[in-house]
Amino acid sequence: MQSLSPTERLIKAYVDLGNTLYRQGDFAQSLSYFQQALDAAPDLGAFQKARLLYNIGVSYLNMGERDRAIGYFQQALELCPDLAPARAELQRIAYQDDVQAKGYEFTQDWFSRNVWLWQEQLGALAGRENLNALEIGSWEGRSACWLLENVLTHPTARLTCVDTFAGSSENLSLDHDTEGIEARFDANIARTGAAEKVTKRVGVSKDVVRSLPLDSFDFIYVDGSHHAPDVMTDGLLSWLVLKPGGILIFDDYDFGLTGYGTKEAIDAFLATFKSQLELLHQSHQVAVRKKA
Incomplete structure (x- = not known):
């Protein structure tokens, strides 16, 4: 198996830390490590970069910063139009906006x-x-x-x-x-x-x-x-x-x-x-x- 380069090892370490912190609910720190992974390799492939942008977006979304999250999801889709999780998040946000605008009386959102x-x-x-x-x-x-x-x-x-x-x-x-x-x-x-x-x-x-x-x-x-x-x-x-x-x-x-x-x-x-x-x-x- 081909060994990882020093840069690839650094990116993997940042991403692993980001994922761990995300699972622990520390979204501010998780997005910090995802951003460091992004900054560590400006020549990262489109799909990998799009995944990192998506991860940052989800972290922002969990912090209540919806507009910033939307921006990152959109950037992810510009790089990788087939990135289904980013598209799903944008569709969910659009649906939630539509529900609010129409004045529906929902106390739960499982949908x-x-x-x-x-x-x-x-x-x-x-x-x-x-x-x-x-x-x-x-x-x-x-x-x-x-x-x-x-x-x-x-x-x-x-x-x-x-x-x-x-x-x-x-x-x-x-x-x-x-x-x-x-x-x-x-x-x-x-x-x-x-x-x-x-x-x-x-x-x-x-x-x-x-x-x-x-x-x-x-x-x-x-x-x-x-x-x-x-x-x-x-x-x-x-x-x-x-x-x-x-x-x-x-x-x-x-x-x-x-x-x-x-x-x-x-x-x-x-x-x-x-x-x-x-x-x-x-x-x-x-x-x-x-x-x-």
């Missing part, structure tokens, strides 16, 4: 990190006539509002939202505001100006989804209970009502609370239907297409 993926996987569906979508787990309507504004834009498009609107065990354990969830959902959906496209089904997903027509949805989003049996049940029932060629997205593949088994349930689903699906994406969310 903005997924905007880039949804644009990538669902963008081709935008504006399609008679598009039919199902959402299992709507909370305050963040993802539903995004779908109405960006995908379900044709007058004939429809969205079915299934939720108990009572919160769940993980919401209570994390001290999330479960009071008035349904009222905030209703207010946010109304604010899109497309409430007539939405059918709200209040109830437990295993009861509601089994009452829906087979092969009737073009897109389904599963973000309900994170307990393994519920995730598996939601996946199985969703598969029955998803059209051939339709897209199914599971949220929280990397769910952090112990004892839930979310990942294990999704893995079991993927293994069971391996011959019937195309895996489109697998990270925090898992996206699959049902083979025709």
